[in-house]
Amino acid sequence: xxxxxxxxxxxxxxxxxxxxxxxxxxxxxxxxxxxxxxxxxxxxxxxxxxxxxxxxxx
Amino acid sequence: xxxxxxxxxxxxxxxxxxxxxxxxxxxxxxxxxxxxxxxxxxxxxxxxxxxxxxxxxxxxxxxxxxxxxxxxxxxxxxxxxxxxxxxxxxxxxxxxxxxxxxxxxxxxxxxxxxxxxxxxxxxxxxxxxxx
Numbered sequence: 001x002x003x004x005x006x007x008x009x010x011x012x013x014x015x016x017x018x019x020x021x022x023x024x025x026x027x028x029x030x031x032x033x034x035x036x037x038x039x040x041x042x043x044x045x046x047x048x049x050x051x052x053x054x055x056x057x058x
Numbered sequence: 059x060x061x062x063x064x065x066x067x068x069x070x071x072x073x074x075x076x077x078x079x080x081x082x083x084x085x086x087x088x089x090x091x092x093x094x095x096x097x098x099x100x101x102x103x104x105x106x107x108x109x110x111x112x113x114x115x116x117x118x119x120x121x122x123x124x125x126x127x128x129x130x131x132x133x134x135x136x137x138x139x140x141x142x143x144x145x146x147x148x149x150x151x152x153x154x155x156x157x158x159x160x161x162x163x164x165x166x167x168x169x170x171x172x173x174x175x176x177x178x179x180x181x182x183x184x185x186x187x188x189x
Contacts, residue, residue, distance in 0.1 A: 002113055008161045011109075012168065015102045019172050022095055023179045026189065 013042040072184035079177030086180025106169035115162025116152025136170030
């Protein structure tokens with residue numbers, strides 16, 4: 001399972017988002033909102049960069 | 059109206075807190091009785107570091123041959139006790155042939171950088187800059 005790059009990236013994003021949400025926001029609702037938006041940005045951004053590298057650098 | 063800015067004095071305990079936070083992830087928060095926050099930080103950052111080792115990532119030592127590895131060393135240094143133990147018991151050597159080497163190394167560096175942020179957060183709480 002850990003050999004999957006996508007799974008590793010998603011797991012990395014989950015762990016980073018939890019820590020950053022707790023550091024950057026104080027209220028539980030704001031933490032959840034911040035964490036989810038950060039997670040989406042990280043995962044979607046990673047996939048977009050992956051495709052760009054595949055299309056233009058291969 | 060003349061405003062007088064009082065210079066904020068950092069409490070000595072704040073320096074102990076940042077050291078504890080660096081040594082073991084979340085310990086700086088637990089020291090300040092923020093138990094849940096500390097436990098979550100410890101779980102997430104330790105899990106990242108352990109996964110980095112399982113994926114055969116590398117914990118870099120200080121070396122000047124390749125300047126970029128100095129940055130990697132500074133990131134890994136953030137792992138605190140984990141970094142010290144890795145040098146003592148020779149784990150985190152890394153295996154370039156392993157397909158997960160790069161990701162494992164990123165996990166280890168990420169854990170170290172996050173631990174710096176967590177330790178600084180504990181310092182801010184201890185010095186009264188943050189609740």
